[in-house]
């Protein structure tokens with residue numbers, strides 16, 4: 667699938683604001699992929715499709731999580747987490763995209779996962795730092811992303827966990843495990 671076909675499919679699913687965010691993630695993912703040696707075409711497609719399910723009704727997402735045997739624990743946490751695994755499923759089903767590496771990067775773009783692939787990391791980070799993002803701490807992560815992918819990811823996850831905890835919200839544990847995994851096993 668080429669970029670324009672993918673963009674056309676995604677545009678139908680998103681608001682203009684979310685589509686612009688997607689374009690920002692695409693540009694950023696391509697830069698990060700080239701910088702850190704991930705496959706550019708895979709990064710481009712994963713970025714384009716990463717929020718495919720963002721505006722699906724909660725009931726539909728809930729049913730897919732249950733029917734497809736996804737971790738039902740997800741349902742106890744912030745529904746913001748659901749569009750990532752549901753998106754991976756729907757991108758395969760509706761857009762016919764069959765590349766497991768791309769589907770995984772979509773699936774884990776919100777929570778992260780232990781042993782993230784290079785592509786997972788590129789998409790997670792591109793989503794966090796694309797030029798349309800403006801929130802406290804984003805600039806620090808942008809600076810880190812220029813020099814060290816893992817450090818940038820660790821900072822982004824720290825920020826996300828702290829943000830949720832400050833608001834007294836539950837934290838889906840995959841993000842803690844991902845954070846620990848990066849801190850304990852990173853090579854640089």
Ligand SMILES: Nc1ncnc2c1ncn2[C@@H]1O[C@H](COP(=O)(O)OP(=O)(O)O)[C@@H](O)[C@H]1O
Nearest residue numbers: 743744746747775776777826836837838839841
């Ligand atoms: N571990 C987690 N537990 C609960 N909510 C989380 C967790 N990680 C991220 N979130 C929430 O998910 C949302 C971000 O989703 P994400 O897919 O990264 O971005 P976007 O909003 O652009 O789709 C935020 O509301 C964030 O607080």
Ligand SMILES: [Fe+2]
Nearest residue numbers: 716717775776
């Ligand atoms: Fe998302």
